[in-house]
Amino acid sequence: MTIIESLANLKNKRSLVSIRRRSIDNTRIQGFLLAFSNELILINYVCDFRLDGLMVLRVEDISEIGSDKTDVSQTDILKANDIYDKVNFEASYEISDWSSIFLTIAVSHPIITIEDEGECPSLMMGTLKSVKDDSVKIHEFTGAARWLDEESEMYYEDITSFQVGNHYTNVYQKYFEDQP
Numbered sequence: 001m002t003i004i005e006s007l008a009n010l011k012n013k014r015s016l017v018s019i020r021r022r023s024i025d026n027t028r029i030q031g032f033l034l035a036f037s038n039e040l041i042l043i044n045y046v047c048d049f050r051l052d053g054l055m056v057l058r059v060e061d062i063s064e065i066g067s068d069k070t071d072v073s074q075t076d077i078l079k080a081n082d083i084y085d086k087v088n089f090e091a092s093y094e095i096s097d098w099s100s101i102f103l104t105i106a107v108s109h110p111i112i113t114i115e116d117e118g119e120c121p122s123l124m125m126g127t128l129k130s131v132k133d134d135s136v137k138i139h140e141f142t143g144a145a146r147w148l149d150e151e152s153e154m155y156y157e158d159i160t161s162f163q164v165g166n167h168y169t170n171v172y173q174k175y176f177e178d179q180p
Contacts, residue, residue, distance in 0.1 A: 003059060006066075007036040014089055016046060016071040016078070022063040024117045024160060030071065031055060035093040041065075042095050042105075044087050045166065049078060051086055053166030056101055061160055098156040102131040109164040111173050112138065116158040124152050125169060145175060 001009075010017050011033045019029040019041075031043030038059065045055040078084040094100045106112045106128045114136065116122040126140035129151050136159075140152040163169070 003062070003065075004036070004038065007033065007041065007059075010065065010067060011036065013067060014087075015067045016075045017043070017065055017067050018071055019043075019057065019062055020064040021057070021061040021160075024061055029055070029057070030074070032087045032089070034087075034089065034091065035095050037096045039097055040095045040101065042093055045163070046074075046078070049074070049081070049083065050167070051083060053169075054105065054164050055166075056095065056105075056162040058160055098136070098159055098162075099131055099133070101162055102128060102136050105164060106131075106136075106162075111164070111169040113161075113163040113166070113169055114138070114154055114159050115161040116154060117160040118158065122154070122158075124154060125172065126152065141172070145172060 014032065016030055017033050019031070020026070021029070029043075029045070030047070031045045033041060033043055034054070035042040036059070040056050041059060041062070042054060042056050045052045075084065094104045110127060111125060112128055113123065113125045115124075124138055124140050126138040129137040129139050134157075135153050135155045137151045137153045139147065141147045
């Protein structure tokens with residue numbers, strides 16, 4: 001079975017999936033598979049039995065993806081706690097490439113997170129400023145909630161992860177809204 005056939009099967013099951021990216025780290029990522037293309041997958045990320053925003057990962061980084069007994073059991077727990085019903089399996093997403101992610105999903109969220117988890121890791125959080133053919137620019141802020149003077153740019157070939165609507169950035173968003 002090809003990776004695309006496997007992804008289609010997992011998406012149709014609507015069960016929690018576990019993803020490993022051994023070339024990046026050994027941490028297991030869990031989520032509900034919402035969309036996929038040859039290049040990218042989109043999940044509703046799940047952390048500690050809480051839906052934690054949308055996450056996009058590169059297919060080429062995935063070393064293992066599946067839904068085991070633990071994932072099925074945890075899906076049942078999420079259903080019993082009225083969390084599963086909050087997953088929007090019916091939404092349609094354009095995720096053919098990074099550009100499509102930034103032109104559709106990112107523009108509807110005030111704060112985005114992009115990561116290069118490669119040899120020299122880089123994490124950028126901020127507001128989307130521009131989408132180019134080969135890169136994206138954001139107005140980035142630091143962990144100390146200080147906006148940088150210059151826009152930051154990351155090339156698509158370096159992006160390994162994209163997130164929106166997660167608890168971490170939602171807290172920053174509220175903080176910025178509450179500031180004079």
